[in-house]
Amino acid sequence: MKHSRRDFLKMAAATGGAVALHRWPAWAFAATTARVALVKTDDHRDGVLRALRLVExxxxxxxxxxxKPNLNSSHRFPASTHEDTLQTLIEVCRAGGAREITVPDRAGMGDTQRVIREKGLDRLAADLGVKVVALETLPAPEWTRRAIPGGHWQRDVLFPNLIERADVIISTCCLKTHRFGGQFTMSLKNSVGMVARQGPDGYDYMRELHGSPSQRTMIAELNTLYRPALVVLDGIEAFVDGGPEAGRLARPGVVLAGTDRVAIDAIGVALLRMHGVGAPVSTGRIFDQEQIRRAVQLGLGVTSPDAIEIVSDSADGRSVAAAVRAELAKG
Structure with a gap:
């Protein structure tokens, strides 16, 4: 479904007008239930707008x-956030009266400033009047040491003040496998791009992460540092093998939206399984996947598939939602 400019502004104002963000401590993240919108579409703009109409x-x-996008590399979607998805979210925020919009990230592969240029996001930012920030360019005073009590990180991580100070945090992620130890990369893994690669003393946090047998647990632990007001997962296309920058392509044709990172990622794993992902993502209970299991332990989201409510706005979407529920219930 295509939308006219007038339709877009009406929808953006409606979707951007009325849920308050609460800055809660980590112990207050968990919800007893989670509502997740699932929209069947092959159009990024259409999918984002329709999904947002189904959530608060x-x-x-x-x-x-x-x-916060996923600017892992300059490779085409689903390696990194699709430009139409990001633009639509920016326009929704602008139509909703946001005072200031910032798009920060740290690329996983290569120089973030180069990725921004090659993806055309510098031009997009100029056109839309927003700031795109390559986090590794921030000076030392713009980072704060943050502890993760009971975590597996060897030392405190560095978290950017600009994210710490924000009133509203929106995370938009992709749907893909991760061959460098993450196993899959969705909303929980998107948090890795928020923290510093290196400290002022040269300590390499990403070397620690990728060299640790606890990598997937550590990924989940980073999510205690903040609470998103909204998560949008663009699963119109996905990598079901390889990843994060290239891999075997599938076309789930969905966009998800919600606030619960555990629920979003659990549905994402179900979708990968429905489209032929291999082990280890294909094996065992979805809630036993290490990222999800640790996130549940930390109180970051729902504790079981039964607590996830999936809503859609079309017969096709409801059919996919039913298949996802069946996948979540296995094991």
């Missing part, structure tokens, strides 16, 4: 907003 709208008037 955001209170954006006068707020500073962070939109």
């Amino acid at each position: 709208p955001l209170a954006l008037q006068g707020k500073s907003v962070i939109i």
